[in-house]
Amino acid sequence: MTYRLYYWPGIQGRGEFVRxxxxxxxxxYVDVARLPVSRGGGVAALTKRMQADGPRPPLAPPFVAAGDEVVAQTANILAWLGPALRLAPADAAGRRWTHQLQLTVADFVDEIHNTHHPIASHLYYEDQKREARRHAAAFLEQRLPKYLGYFEDVLARNPAGASHLVGRRLSYADLSMFQLVAGLRYAFPRAMARAEPACARLVALHDAVARLPRVARYLASTRRVAFNQQCVFRHYPELDR
Amino acid sequence: MTYRLYYWPGIQGRGEFVRxxxxxxxxxYVDVARLPVSRGGGVAALTKRMQADGPRPPLAPPFVAAGDEVVAQTANILAWLGPALRLAPADAAGRRWTHQLQLTVADFVDEIHNTHHPIASHLYYEDQKREARRHAAAFLEQRLPKYLGYFEDVLARNPAGASHLVGRRLSYADLSMFQLVAGLRYAFPRAMARAEPACARLVALHDAVARLPRVARYLASTRRVAFNQQCVFRHYPELDR
Structure with missing residues (x-):
């Protein structure tokens, strides 16, 4: 079966956790909106699918279509695909725990997004720069260490060892942790340089995921969109204190 | 089996969706922190459980303990309990859809919270009042109608009719929708008076849920914490324009 991923073609964003x-x-899988328009791709293909009639509309990308089903919400997509992709534990309690971690990743991602858009998503960064400065300072002081410390603690407590967040095998939560560390390094290099000594297990997990052959090939390919200033992770030096 | 809910005793907050x-x-179920301290309750019981050693720590309340398992993240709790409480559809695709709606509720709740705390959760409202005014205005103009319109559309598109969000039976998503409408009416009475004519199905769902005998008894009981100014839903007249 071919999975069809629908997400904004120009950014990593929340879709990157699914990619x-x-x-x-x-x-x-097909990353639909990254196909050329001549092959049914582009943003138009995404918006057309979003506006389609149907009983179960998604509110926003990303969403994935497979067979008759269309599933939205990043963490929900991963909970659905995890078992089929062999990226989730076999037992139900383990799957709930993996999903719980992913939902905490989602909360963290929302807060990261709000550092540069504390007032409104539809306004430009330049129109909320002063508020962003205040928000980002509070985020870096309180929230960044809280979340990183939490995930570091989860690794430390894993009875199967600190190589993975859940059990002894790779899960989608590990992949998401790689993406978080990579994105935070892009957005807040100064703050991350300060924070990383206290979360060595997390950094080791990031490095191990980046070395997985398929992940390494993906990261080196043109399928990986580069970090940029339209994404959740943005680098504004004035916010990275 | 007795479920043990751990949540802040003085607010509705995110725990209310589980209650x-x-x-x-x-x-x-037992609402642990609402028990008297002499019976093992109070905030101390909550923080003690949060700080317990164990391989799968929650980051924040609410979380629910049942048997050996402790599950956190509101939507994850509901996805777990939904089938046992007969508040979720029988089929897997229906359960994913219900969960997707609940995750969209969670996003909405986060945005509602940010109207009065756009800079940082750990600061007082009074210390971010100016930013809150700007944030809330953008929220009421753009986000409130977007989310309400989305859920109204979901009701309109339900092939089984607009009495429920999913299929023809009550689900936890319907209960959450009741809570959203009730909370928004408390926080933003002026804005909701303007918005409600465009989401009549949602208002009818709210009213129908409030009339369910068990829900009506709960709402009239002392188990229901009153809305107040420490919750996600807060009424600041200056934000309700």
Missing amino acids: LAFEAAGAD | LAFEAAGAD
């Missing part, structure tokens, strides 16, 4: 799962699993 | 599910199902 990483497909890539790490070697899954058969 | 409503327990109450509507007539489930056997």
Whole structure:
């Protein structure tokens, strides 16, 4: 079965957590909006699918279509695909725990986004720069260490060892942790240089995921969109104190 | 089996979505931190459980303990309990859809919270009042109608009719929708008076849920914490324009 991922073609954003799962699993998928328009791709294909009639509309990308089903919400997509992609534990309690971690990743991602858009998503950064400065300072002081410390603690407590967040095998939560560390390094290089000594297990997990052959090939390919200033992760030096 | 809910005793907050599910199902549950300290309750019981050693720590309340398992993240809790409480569809695709709606509720709740705390959760409202005014205005203009319109559309598109969000039976998503409408009416009475004519199905769902015998008894009981100014839903007249 071919999975069809619908997400904004020009950014990593929330869709990247799904792309990483497909890539790490070697899954058969199409990143629809990144196809050329001549092959049914582009943003138009995404918006057309979003506006389609149907009983279960997504509110926003990313969403994935497979067979008759269309599933939205990043963490929900990963909970659905995880077992089929062999990126989730076999037992139900383990799957709930993996999903719980992913939902905490989602909360963290929302807060990272709000550092540069504390007032409104539809306004430009330049129109909320003063508020962003205040928000980002509070984020770096309180929230960044809180979340990183939490995930570091989860690794430290894993009875199967600190190589993975859940059990002894790679899960989509590990892939998401790679993406978080990579994105935070892009957005806040100064703050991350300060924070990383206290989360060595997390950094080791990031490095191990980056070295997985399929992930390494993906990161070196043109399928990986580069970090940029339209994404959740943005580098504004004035916010990185 | 007795479920043990751990949540802040003085607010509705995110825990209320779980309380409503327990109450509507007539489930056997204990709202641990609302018990008197002499019976093992109070905030101390909550923080003690949060700080317990264990391989799968929650980052924040609410979380629910049942048997050996402790599950956190509101939407994850509801996805877990939904089938046992008969508040989720029987089929897997229906459950994913219900969960997707709940995750969209969670996003909405985050945005509602940010109207009064756009800079940082750990600062007082009074210390971010100017930013809150700007944030809330953008929220009421753009986000409130977007989310309400989305859920109204979901009701309109339900092939089984607009009495429920999913299929023809009550689900935890319907209970959450009741809570959203009730909370928004408390926080933003002026804005909701303007918005409600465009989402009549949603208002009808709110009213129908409030009339369910178990829910009505719960709402009239002392188990229901009153809305107040420490919750996600806060009424600041200066933000309700």
